[in-house]
Every structure is written in C-alpha cells, then in structure tokens.
Amino acid sequence: MMHSPSAAASGLLSFVEDSGRLRARLQGRWVVANAEVLDRLLGAAPAPAGRELDIDFSAIEAIDTVGAWLVHRTAARWQQAGGQAVITGATGEHEVLLGQVAKADRPAPPAQKKLGRFAAMLDRLGRRTVYVWEDLLRLVSFLGETVTAMFRLAFLHPGRFRLTSTFAQAQAVGIDAMPIVGLISFLIGVVIAYQGVDQLAMFGAQIFVVNLVAVSVLRELGILLTAIVIAGRSGSSFTAQIGSMKLNEEVDAMRTLGLDPVEVLVVPRVVALMVMLPCLAFFADVMGLLGGMLMSWVTLGIPPDVFLNRLAAAVTWKTYFVGVVKAPFFAVTIAVVGCLEGLQVEGSSESVGRRTTQSVVKGIFLVIVLDAAFSIFFATIGI
Template sequence: MSDAADFTIDDQRVLRLSGEWTLARLGEVPRRIEALDTPPARIDLSDVPRIDTVGAWLVHRLSRDSGAAIDGTNADAAQLIDQVAKADQATTVRAEHVSPTTRILSQVGLATVTAGQTLIGLVGFFGAILISFWSVVRHPRRFRGNAVTRQFEVVGVDALGIIGLMSFLIGIVIAQQGAVQLRQFGAEVFTINLIGRITLRELGVLMTAIMVAGRSGSAFAAQIGSMKLAEEVDAMRTIGIAPMEALVLPRVIATVVLMPLLGFYASLVAIVGGGILCWISLDIPPATYIQRMREVVPMTDLWVGLVKAPVFGAIIAMAGCFQGMQVQGNAEEVGLRTTAAVVQAIFLVIVLDAFFAVFFSSIGWI
C-alpha cells in the first residue's frame, strides 16, 4: 500500500513533502500545516510520487501565503500546480468607461426603438383583432356570448364601487377647489359650471379610463400572460381554437361597450359629489344646483365624453391583451408585461384625450 501524505521541516526551513498528496491520503496533513510555527522558505516535492488537484491546491496555497519556492516537482505535478495557481488568480474585469452623454443618448435611442417596435406591434395586433371580429361576424356561431358576459361582470359590474367612490371624491375636490378660487371674485355660483363641464367633458371619462386601465387592463395582461406561460394558448391553437377569438375579442368587446356606461356613471356620481359640497359649503340648494347645471352644460359635452369612451376602452383592452400575448420565458415576464400594459394604456389614453380636445375644439364643440 502506498504511503500517506506527510512532511518534515528542517532548520533551513525547507519543507520536505513525502507520500501521496491526494485527497484520499492527506488525512490530518492540512491541519498540521496550518499549525506550523515557522513558515517554510522552500517546499521540496522530490519524494512525492503522486499529487492530485487537492494536493496541488494545498501546496500552492502554502507557497502563496508564505512566499516559499517550490522545488523537486516532476512535469505532471508542475503543470497541475501551475493550473491551480492560474485558477487562483483573481480576474478583474473593468467596465468600459462610457461618458454620461453617450450613455443617456444610448438609453434614449433604445427607448425610442422599443417604443417604435411596440407601436408597430400594437398596429398589427389591432389588425388581427379586426380580422377576428370580421370572422365572427361572418360566422355568428363562433361568437362566445358567455365569455363576453363574464367580461361584462369583471370590467363593469365589479368596478362600479371603486369608480363611484373615486368619482364622488373627485367631484368634491373640484367643487371645493373651484369655490375657493372663485370666491376671491365673488363668483362662487360658477362652481356649478366648472363641475358640470369638466366632469362630463373630460375628467369623468378620463379618470374612468385610468381606473379601468389599472384594474382591467392589468388583469387582461396577467391572465393571458399566465396562460401563455403555461402553454395553454399553444394548446388552444393545437385543438383548433383561435386565441384571438376566445381570449382577446371578448375582452375588447366588453371594454368597448362598457366604457361609455362607466364614464357616464362616473360623471353623474362626480356631479352628485360636487352638488353635495355646494349644498353644504355654498348654501346652493339641490334644486338650484340641478337647474343651473341644465342651463350651463351643453349636450355637446355629454357627446364628447361618450365619443371618447369606446376609443379609450379599445386602447385599454388592446394594450392589456397585446402585452399578455408577448409573455414568454419565465414568471417575471408576467409582472413586467402587466406593468407595461398599464403604462402604455394610460399613456395612449392621455395622448388620445389631447387629440380629441384639439379635434372637438376645431369643429366647434367647446
């Protein structure tokens, strides 16, 4: 049987190794080396017939820590110790220095490219929705009424509470802030004008769209994204079910149909909230408030809100479903796509709202 690993050290601080310096034969040698009082000046491996990676690592570490030279190695041992030494060297990777200007321009360029690709993808997705809708019109039996009804409940009925509360509080805030500013000019009565026109024309539909985007748009992205991650969408294609008709179209139809109703409901609740504050703070009776509202708010304000609402609904549903369909890879992608769906939907809604404001002003609906 071969000798176990061992060592001796003489007065000249020469550490002479002997035996097989392998993992199976080292025993207590590493602990004994650590207990040496005097570090060696030279390490002699002449009596070591065999050494493995563990033994080479111990020899290299001892040489590294004590600064001792290594002698008496054969070709294989020398090569192994040299490879261990190279692996022990810390590799410092220095990041390439990039000027702040270059970095900012690079980020802006990347964001621009991403936005352009997303816009192209949304346009293509809109085209796919139109094709699916036309296919359902040509084949009415493929219309999924139960799925649309379910989305009516999710998008509309379940959202009445939070949208109503939000709109009521917004109406109170508009009335309070408007009354405070108009009181300086003795024109508190015009608070009714402010409440009626801004809620029916702008804030009622806009705040409803933002709430639906955060509530239903994110849900669309998460639901479809989870199905995409679980390969359920691919399974639907395999058995002959079109995902656009089964998953996307019911959500788009429900959101487009319900957005005008939710926007009108939000505007009414905001008017009620503003009326309560006018009654309490400005001593304007409800009958006077309603009569004044009818006099100062034109019907065009209502039509403006109702025209914008379905467009906002289509944008919200399309953004949520589009981002859900883009999920791939891992569960983290679901969260990222859900966030992107909400951000894109709100951004597009605000951009379109600005476009509508300019358009309706140009045709005289002011």
C-alpha cells in the same frame, strides 16, 4: 459567525521549510465555511520560484469540494510558476475528491466585452429607441389583427363569437369596478366644487361652481379618471391572466387545437371593455355631479333643485357626448395594450410581473395621449 483569520490560521495551515522543500501542512476543517480564510492563507503562501511544495493531508480533519478545489488550485498555480506540487498523506477518498475537482477545472467562459461608460450609455439609448419603435409597430399590428378578428367574427363567423366569455369579462371589468369608479368620481366632484367655490368667491360668482363641476366632470374628468382606474384594474388583470396562460403553455395548446388566441382571448375582452367603459363613464359622470351637488349644498347652501336647474342651463347633451364618445377608444387602447403585453410574456413568472407593470404604464400613458389628441381635435372643429 466566522473565525477570525489569525485564530483560524494557526488551526488550518502551517508552512515548514524542510531541506529546500516547502511543506504545507493542512489541519482542521477545510470546508466551505472557511473558504475565505483558506483562500487568504493560500494566497499569502511564499512565492513558488521553481521550488517544490509538499501538500500534506495527514492531519486534515474534514475536507469538502471547496477545500479540495482550493488545494487543487494552489497546486496548479505552483506548477504553472515552474515549481512542483506533490500531495502526500491523502487517503483514497481524498484522492477521489481531488480527481473530481480537477475534472471541474476548466477555462472560464470568455467574459462579455465591457463598454466604456459613455459607450454603454449610447448603447442603452440606442437599444431603448429601437425597442420603443418596435413596440409601437407591434401595438399597431396587433390592433390591426384584433380589429380584423372582430370583423371576421361579426360578419363571417358570428357563431364563433364567445358570448359567455364576453359576459364574464363584462361583469369583471364593468359591474365589479362600479364601487371604486363611483367613489373616486364622487370625491372628485366634491373636490372640484370645494376648490372652485374658493376661487369663484373672489369674483362673487359662487353660483358658477355648477358650470365648473358640470363641464369638467362631463367633458374630461369623468371619462379620463374612469379610463385610468380601468387601465390599472382591468388592463393589468388582462396581462396577468393571459400571461399566466402563456407561461402554462395554454396559449400554445389553443393554437395546436386550431383556436385563434386573438379570437378566444382578446376579442371578448376588447368587446366587453368597449361596451362597459362608456357605461362606467356615464356612472362616473352621475357620481361626480352628485359629489359636486352635495358639496354645493353643504358649503354654499345651493339646494339640489337649484343646482339641477343651473345644470340644465350650463350644459347641453353635447357636453356629455364629447366626454363619453372617447370611451370606446380608451377601451380599445386599454384592452389591446393589456392583451398584447400578456401575449408577450415568456420564460418566467418574473416576466408576468414586468409585463403587468408595462401594461398599466403604457395603458395610462396612451389614454392621456389620446385624450390630448381628442382635445385638440374638438378645439379644431369648434366643439
């Protein structure tokens, strides 16, 4: 790809001593492709020590801005060291080029002060801590803003509520998510039944697999898995949609037209998810139980009617409600995080990607934290 230094050296630059003056004869192509070789050759030039240097352009074949820059830099270095550098044999074009790069010679901007490794670590830790705290405040304040907007729309200006948009969102986050949510829940039901039978067989209590599947799917897994899938699916799409609109200045345009982005963009998404997530959770529960039932039939020979009888004995409506009551809370969390991240997009398309990732990570994290809080709460009040 590049010439070897020695081969290029003979073709590019030679030094001749001439009655106390040093003559540098430039030959060949002084272009960017040879930049590194040229830099090395010039760097290896004899030390200035107050002498005169003639830079001879007469044999040069081609020179571009980088070549001219290297010449300019070398001449400047000699002059700084108390020597003289004179350019000879340059054509008018060469002179113009040298003039142009001389104008481009200016002090580099002061470099950022570098911290030591430990200090840098502390610096990062501090920044992260402040960021996490600020992020939490932003989330809480945005939640407040959203809830206020929802009440405003519900009681003061019901006409401003965007029904069409809400239905479109409901279709996207609810109906369109059914295949994936259903499949995952079904498989989870299968897995729990299969693993449970193995363990319960040690006590000869295989029949209790029905209790195991019913309680775990209805109370916890149905809703939790649905929420996680939706955080990944819809939380990210909220961020990407709103983020792209933000980049395209659509959100700013809304503001100038007197539309509140929270009312127009956020509320329909939050409402849609609040309505659809409980429905999806119900669907997930049904599919999970179906998976458990199928597996019990296949591995244990428990026929569906026996399974359903057992199910009626094992769980009450309360078990189901304890699970599904969490859904609206998860929905608000996912939707609010997704929309807030979207509204925080700024600058470049890269920011959309970063915010989308953040939205999914935060959404899932908060859903799990909330779920744990619910568990503690239910245990305390004895449900």
